[in-house]
Amino acid sequence: MRHIISILMENESGALSRVAGLFSARGYNIESLTVAPTEDPSLSRMTLVTRGSDQIIEQITKQLNKLIDVVKLIDLAESAHIERELMLVKVKTTEANREEIRSMTDIFRGRILDITPVTYVIEMTGPSEKLDAFIAAVDPESIIEVVRSGATGISRGEKGLHL
Amino acid sequence: MELSGAEILIKSLEDEGVEYIFGYPGGAVLHIYDALFQQDAVKHILVRHEQGATHAADGYARATGLPGVVLVTSGPGATNAVTGIATAYMDSIPMVVISGQVPSAVIGSDAFQEVDMVGISRPCVKHNFLVKDVNLIAETIKKAFYVASTGRPGPVVVDIPKDITDPRIKVPYKYPKKVHIRSYNPAVSGHKGQIKKAVDLMLSAERPIIYSGGGVVLGEASKELTEFSQLLGYPVTNTLMGLGAYPATDKLFVGMLGMHGTYEANMSMHESDLIIAVGARFDDRVTGKLDQFCPYAKIIHIDIDPASISKTVKVDVPIVGEVKPVLEQMIELIKDSKKTPSKKALETWWKQIKDWQSIDCLSYDRESPQIKPQFVIEQLYEVTNGEAFVTSDVGQHQMWAAQYYRFDKPRRWINSGGLGTMGFGLPAAIGVKLAHPKADVACVTGEASIQMCIQELSTALQYKTPIKIVNLNNRYMGMVRQWQEFSYESRYSHSYLDTIPDFVKLAEAYGHVGMRIDKPEEVRPALEKAFAMKDRTVFLDIITDQTENVYPMIESGKAHHDMKLRVTATGTTTDRELA
Ligand SMILES: Cc1cc2nc3c(=O)[nH]c(=O)nc-3n(C[C@H](O)[C@H](O)[C@H](O)COP(=O)(O)OP(=O)(O)OC[C@H]3O[C@@H](n4cnc5c(N)ncnc54)[C@H](O)[C@@H]3O)c2cc1C
Ligand SMILES: Cc1ncc(C[n+]2csc(CCOP(=O)(O)OP(=O)(O)O)c2C)c(N)n1
Ligand SMILES: [Mg+2]
Numbered sequence: 001m002r003h004i005i006s007i008l009m010e011n012e013s014g015a016l017s018r019v020a021g022l023f024s025a026r027g028y029n030i031e032s033l034t035v036a037p038t039e040d041p042s043l044s045r046m047t048l049v050t051r052g053s054d055q056i057i058e059q060i061t062k063q064l065n066k067l068i069d070v071v072k073l074i075d076l077a078e079s080a081h082i083e084r085e086l087m088l089v090k091v092k093t094t095e096a097n098r099e100e101i102r103s104m105t106d107i108f109r110g111r112i113l114d115i116t117p118v119t120y121v122i123e124m125t126g127p128s129e130k131l132d133a134f135i136a137a138v139d140p141e142s143i144i145e146v147v148r149s150g151a152t153g154i155s156r157g158e159k160g161l162h163l
Numbered sequence: 164m165e166l167s168g169a170e171i172l173i174k175s176l177e178d179e180g181v182e183y184i185f186g187y188p189g190g191a192v193l194h195i196y197d198a199l200f201q202q203d204a205v206k207h208i209l210v211r212h213e214q215g216a217t218h219a220a221d222g223y224a225r226a227t228g229l230p231g232v233v234l235v236t237s238g239p240g241a242t243n244a245v246t247g248i249a250t251a252y253m254d255s256i257p258m259v260v261i262s263g264q265v266p267s268a269v270i271g272s273d274a275f276q277e278v279d280m281v282g283i284s285r286p287c288v289k290h291n292f293l294v295k296d297v298n299l300i301a302e303t304i305k306k307a308f309y310v311a312s313t314g315r316p317g318p319v320v321v322d323i324p325k326d327i328t329d330p331r332i333k334v335p336y337k338y339p340k341k342v343h344i345r346s347y348n349p350a351v352s353g354h355k356g357q358i359k360k361a362v363d364l365m366l367s368a369e370r371p372i373i374y375s376g377g378g379v380v381l382g383e384a385s386k387e388l389t390e391f392s393q394l395l396g397y398p399v400t401n402t403l404m405g406l407g408a409y410p411a412t413d414k415l416f417v418g419m420l421g422m423h424g425t426y427e428a429n430m431s432m433h434e435s436d437l438i439i440a441v442g443a444r445f446d447d448r449v450t451g452k453l454d455q456f457c458p459y460a461k462i463i464h465i466d467i468d469p470a471s472i473s474k475t476v477k478v479d480v481p482i483v484g485e486v487k488p489v490l491e492q493m494i495e496l497i498k499d500s501k502k503t504p505s506k507k508a509l510e511t512w513w514k515q516i517k518d519w520q521s522i523d524c525l526s527y528d529r530e531s532p533q534i535k536p537q538f539v540i541e542q543l544y545e546v547t548n549g550e551a552f553v554t555s556d557v558g559q560h561q562m563w564a565a566q567y568y569r570f571d572k573p574r575r576w577i578n579s580g581g582l583g584t585m586g587f588g589l590p591a592a593i594g595v596k597l598a599h600p601k602a603d604v605a606c607v608t609g610e611a612s613i614q615m616c617i618q619e620l621s622t623a624l625q626y627k628t629p630i631k632i633v634n635l636n637n638r639y640m641g642m643v644r645q646w647q648e649f650s651y652e653s654r655y656s657h658s659y660l661d662t663i664p665d666f667v668k669l670a671e672a673y674g675h676v677g678m679r680i681d682k683p684e685e686v687r688p689a690l691e692k693a694f695a696m697k698d699r700t701v702f703l704d705i706i707t708d709q710t711e712n713v714y715p716m717i718e719s720g721k722a723h724h725d726m727k728l729r730v731t732a733t734g735t736t737t738d739r740e741l742a
Contacts, residue, residue: 010346014281014293025286055473062470068290068310071346163345 002031003057004049004076004083004153007064008161011037011044015069019046022067028052028060032085032128032150040163043071047152049128072161080156083127086149088113089135090121092142101138108134119144127151166336168297169198169328172261175304177204178338181232183223183597184208185216189236190276191263194328208597208626211618213240215590217247218616221256222591225577226552226598228383230257230311237263238276241322242283246584248318249287253581254404255381257316259307260284266326267295280322289317297327297334305342314349315468316381349467353484353492361439361463361480362496368437369508370459370515371397374420377404377580378442378466378486380573385409387490388441394497395504398516400428402443403580407570412549417516418525421449422717423562426524426726427516429715432457433723434515440464440478442486444471446581455722465489524715524728525566533708534683536560536635540567543605543633546690551603552577552595556588556612559641562713564607586615589632593619596628603631603694610636610663610704620673623700631693632702634666637709645712649727670702681706 009015016035023030031049038045050060057075064070076083091101101120105112110124124134128151135146155161166174172195176184185208188196199207210216213235220231231251235244241262251258265274281293290310292303300323307319365371373395379388385408392399392415399409400420409416418425420432432438438460443449450456453475462478464471465486472481482489527537540563543551553568554577555561561578570576577595579587592606613634623630643658667677676699680689686705693701714729 014285014291017282018285021285055477059470059474066468066470068344068347 001054001057002049002051002077004047004081004151005061005064005073006076006153006161007046007048007073008038008043008071008163009046009067010069010071011042012069015044016046018067018069019048019064022063023050026059026063028056032148034150034152043163047150049151071163074155074161076153076155081153082156083151083153084125085128085131085151087124087131087134088121088147089124089138090119090144091138092144093118093120097139097142101142104134104137110134164336165333167194167198167328167330167333168300168323169194169330171297171300171334171336172304172323172328173198173202173205174336175301175338176232177202179304179308181205183220184232184234185210185220185223185594186234187213187216187236187240189238189240189263191237191265191325192234192240192328194325194330195234195261195263195323197330198328207234208593208622210590210622212616213243214246214586215616215619215622217244217258217260218250218584218587218590219594219619219622220258221247221251221587222554222577222594223598224251224256224258224594225591226574226595228381228574230259230308231594233258233260235260235262236276237265237280238278241278241280245283245287246586248284248320250579250582250584250587251318252287252289254377254579255316256318257312258318259304259311260318260320262320262322264293264322264324267324268326270324280320284320287318288320289315291320291322293322294324294327297332300327301336301338302342305339306344309342310344310347314347351467351484353465353482353489355492357480357482358489358492359496361482362493362500364437364461364463364480365395365439366497366500366502366504369505370431370435370512371395371437371439371504372431372435373397373399373439373441374402374432374443375399375405375408375441376402376443379405379408382442382467382486383573384442384485384487384490385573387487387494389413391490391494391497394494396509397439397504398431398513400424400431402446402449403565403578405443406565406576407573410571411569412571417520419565421446422451423566423713423715425566426522426715426728427519429717429723429726430519431516435460438462440466441490442466445474445476447475450476451717451725452720452722457723522728527711527729531708532683534681534686534705536563536637536707536711537567538683539633539635539686539705539707540564540607542687542690543607544568546687546694547603547605551575551605552592552599554578554588554591554595554604554606556606556608556615557583557585557642558609558612559637559645559711559713560607560609560612560635562642563635585612589613589616590619590622592630592632593623593626593628596630597626605631605633607633607635609641610634610638610666611640611660613666614664617669620670620675620700620702624674627698629696629698629700632700634702634704635707636663636666636704637707637711638663639709641711642713648712649716649718666702666704670700675700675702677702677704679704679706
């Protein structure tokens with residue numbers, strides 16, 4: 001199953017490599033990983049998407065918790081949560097496909113950020129699945145470049161991941 | 164008080180109560196060595212190879228429970244230390260390793276003797292630090308000792324760039340009394356509800372067994388384990404790392420379990436209906452084939468590290484906590500309980516176990532004209548009254564020492580279990596002898612292993628650490644040869660050393676006493692003579708039967724009840740079909 005693990009960790013140079021090293025050393029898979037400082041500059045927040053059986057996910061969270069730099073973590077998939085990912089897509093445009101791409105972007109609630117005579121840059125946010133769906137809908141021939149941030153997320157309700 | 168970084172480092176070690184530091188100098192740590200020279204509170208032991216420093220510090224740590232301390236230079240000094248760090252990591256041994264680093268300004272420029280020690284050591288340390296500011300040295304050292312020695316212990320590396328220890332830069336010094344790391348809160352007493360649930364299960368078990376490991380030694384809970392086991396009257400088995408945590412001469416003890424465990428220990432595990440795992444981590448050398456592991460048992464597991472629980476084997480009652488307080492609570496509950504273990508069930512269970520014991524799985528040919536390695540260990544046990552500290556290397560000799568030296572006390576059996584590092588035994592013995600100068604210290608080794616850190620014989624002379632090296636010389640990498648005999652139709656590919664040195668001359672060249680023993684009747688007198696030489700290191704080169712194998716053996720991929728047993732002299736196998 002797919003899990004989104006959200007980690008609060010010390011904002012120190014070695015912290016990221018400790019997490020990445022743990023995943024490669026133990027053979028866990030990482031689908032995506034995003035990290036940035038939080039409102040508290042001493043902490044950064046990492047969101048990591050991984051897949052595995054319940055037993056593997058249990059080991060992953062336990063092993064992450066063992067890292068001294070990890071302050072706290074939650075597995076967002078365990079309860080109601082909101083997931084978002086940012087994607088930028090550069091597509092080739094022609095007389096023939098311009099209208100179609102524009103309307104598709106509208107349907108997916110994306111925005112066109114940049115236009116040249118032969119390209120569009122489209123911005124889109126949403127759960128990773130929605131971004132996948134957009135890519136699947138666009139003619140692959142017209143795609144020049146896709147950049148995705150990796151998923152990030154937050155739990156619903158009053159609870160939150162903080163110190 | 165204003166001190167330089169180098170002085171702060173040494174003063175911090177002094178204030179931490181460090182007695183010995185095992186090290187080797189080099190460019191990046193010269194400021195530190197200069198500071199060492201000008202004091203005598205912390206004693207430095209100069210080894211002959213940085214691997215030796217880590218193993219000696221490790222031996223000291225295993226024998227005392229205190230963190231071992233190592234000091235090495237950057238680059239090759241640091242990389243030479245890695246094997247010893249990984250050895251300590253796998254067995255959860257507290258250790259603080261200080262490595263020099265190139266000056267801050269040139270880090271990352273492929274400077275002379277630069278390696279990324281923080282990066283290299285990351286997968287085999289509990290934590291590591293790069294000190295970037297002289298004002299942070301004292302606090303970092305305090306943190307390093309705190310992390311290394313609390314919770315599940317482990318090695319911590321502190322990498323210090325040369326400019327941070329510059330003698331010209333002085334800053335105020337104060338060693339912190341306490342440190343707090345917000346993301347690190349070990350030491351837990353165990354969940355009350357889970358402990359109660361475990362005790363209920365224990366009191367209604369019919370075929371229980373206590374499977375205890377290194378966590379009992381590390382957690383200083385031998386006394387509690389003994390009281391707990393005797394209160395219940397249940398059989399106890401120990402892992403290789405747990406030997407000594409429960410007295411081997413006690414009648415509840417059924418020997419070591421696992422790949423080279425006793426027949427009775429492994430059969431009891433297999434047939435059990437309740438496994439009480441105490442500070443043990445279900446290593447693959449213990450479980451054998453996972454899907455056939457303890458098929459009839461519920462499992463209770465006490466461990467300080469949540470990641471050890473249900474890692475390979477799913478457990479029924481997990482208890483995250485220090486063994487000592489958890490066992491204390493269990494003892495109270497058992498004493499207060501109206502329920503007691505079923506006498507009748509336990510009688511039947513013990514009768515079954517006695518039956519397994521009657522196979523006498525550790526018997527060997529005592530009439531052989533050649534020296535049997537098992538016999539040597541038995542004689543060593545008798546000559547030292549079972550009181551020696553015994554270190555070992557890795558191989559058959561290690562298994563024989565574990566099987567035939569009956570350890571009644573914790574911290575007496577000192578070996579590399581998790582990493583299985585050849586070369587560990589001799590330097591570890593030096594560390595042990597420094598920690599316990601009056602005790603008998605023996606290093607049981609093989610002619611291949613001993614050559615991996617033989618240079619430390621020189622250290623043993625310099626620091627007058629009289630140890631007795633018991634070299635079970637079978638002219639083979641015996642453990643490798645055994646696997647090749649069983650699994651590769653006796654094709655002994657590169658498991659024979661063609662040019663074995665004359666160990667007697669070698670010992671003498673290093674300034675020690677050497678003895679060569681090749682007849683069974685010489686073994687006892689030679690050991691007695693060696694141990695009578697209180698102030699000398701003695702190298703006993705004992706020529707043993709080359710063909711001897713370690714039994715019982717669970718070959719890899721097999722289950723506990725599927726053991727290979729010794730074929731006896733009469734040609735009948737003691738192996739038998741079990742229902
Ligand atoms: C050639 C060779 C053959 C081997 N054959 C065997 C064999 O036949 N049988 C065998 O048993 N081993 C054997 N081993 C050793 C094996 O590889 C493992 O090292 C060993 O089984 C692990 O022992 P352990 O489970 O006691 O764990 P350890 O490695 O000692 O780990 C201790 C456990 O206790 C926990 N712990 C630590 N402190 C505390 C505390 N205060 N409170 C609670 N929990 C704590 C830790 O988190 C950890 O889970 C062999 C090794 C070699 C090299
Ligand atoms: C550093 C290292 N290299 C290789 C091995 C693999 N290995 C395990 S036991 C062994 C043979 C040890 O031979 P010896 O020291 O003579 O002991 P014996 O088995 O003969 O008692 C080897 C090579 C190891 N454990 N450690
Ligand atoms: Mg050998």
